[in-house]
Amino acid sequence: MSRENLMHSLLDQISAWCLRKFGSFVKAWLLSVQDHTVPLYHDYVEGMISDYIDQRQKWQDQSRSELQILLQSVPWGISILLGICRLNVCRWRRGISLLAYGVEQFLSLSHSLAPLPLYGRLMKYLLGWLHRITGNVGIHTNKIEVRLSSSTAEVTAWSHGAEMVLGFTAEDVLHQPATTSFVPETESSGRSLVTLLQSVCTVPESHSLNINENRDCNGDRYWILWVNVPIYSATQELTEVSCIGIKIEDPTLMQLLVQGWKVWRKLLIS
Incomplete structure (x- = not known):
């Protein structure tokens, strides 16, 4: 050759x-x-x-x-x-937009229960702006609004949006443990959602943003970003947890963004 x-x-x-x-x-x-x-x-x-x-x-x-x-x-x-x-x-744009929307919803819920400090109000404004410039993804997503009893994790309120997204009616879920309807007992990865739900209901401050699998009335599973805000009685006893859920397509990315938000929040508060 x-x-x-x-x-x-x-x-x-x-x-x-x-x-x-x-x-x-x-x-x-x-x-x-x-x-x-x-x-x-x-x-x-x-x-x-x-x-x-x-x-x-x-x-x-x-x-x-x-x-x-x-x-x-x-x-x-x-x-x-x-x-x-x-x-x-x-x-990434969708993920950041949903995260900004989730944190903004958390601050809005918190403000409805007790006035936010100045830095919280400024953060809410900045996150609203970030959500808008990244596509307003949360605005175009149906929200799941639920309330859970802090002592039993029973559903105490079930919105029309929750019924639209997951298919369960109020009669199906009210005054029943969440794990009998829209929360499976075990995630696909093997994680116990019963344990997670108990933690959310007893220590909601540690789960202000949370991602886990949920299911609809047909048994199909979806990943949902949850915003959890504690509700206290006049004597400052934890009575309920107000939850807003948003379906997500990319749980891996959202977990990464949520962890980043938690680290940034700790630095901001400290």
């Missing part, structure tokens, strides 16, 4: 390796996000990949070398990477 042919063969092998690696990366990434991304953007990236696969087959049918295919694939690769970037930006 001549030196020129050897060089072409080497370049073809390197090109084929690069194309395989890029294809593996995109497939693995799509698989990792398919359960918690906006379908429109996910389908957009998948559509670009499908178009590229068809085009690559045409190039192979034309007996083009791997190096030629690699060079002609550069614009496709750039478009696919830009699509991935858009999807990630959308994912």
Whole structure:
């Protein structure tokens, strides 16, 4: 084999390796996000990949070398990477918007029970502004509004929004433990939601924002971001917990954002 042919063969092998690696990366990434991304953007990236696969087959049918295919694939690769970037930006934007909305709801509920200090009112204003500039995601989401007894975790109030989202009627859930209806006893990961619910009802201050699995009247499970605010009697005894729930698509990202919020809140208070 001549030196020129050897060089072409080497370049073809390197090109084929690069194309395989890029294809593996995109497939693995799509698989990792398919359960918690906006379908429109996910389908957009998948559509670009499908178009590229068809085009690559045409190039192979034309007996083009791997190096030629690699060079002609550069614009496709750039478009696919830009699509991935858009999807990630959308994912984070939605997550931040929902977090801002959740904390704003927590502050609003708290203010309805007792006037907020100045820093709390300023934070509420800033979070409302952040929620608006990131898409007002929470405004366009049906809210689940529930009240739970602090002593028994029984449902003491059930909103129309809760019925719309989860399908249970007030007659199905009122004066019954939450774990007999919309809260499963065990999460898919094996975590005990009975224990979690007891903690939420007895120490709600530690669960101002909480994420866990819930179920609707058909048994289908959904991840929900919960905003929990304690309600005290005139003698300052904990009587109920007011809860606002918002369905989320990306529990992993929301857990990360909630942990970040908790750390920032501790630093702010201290």
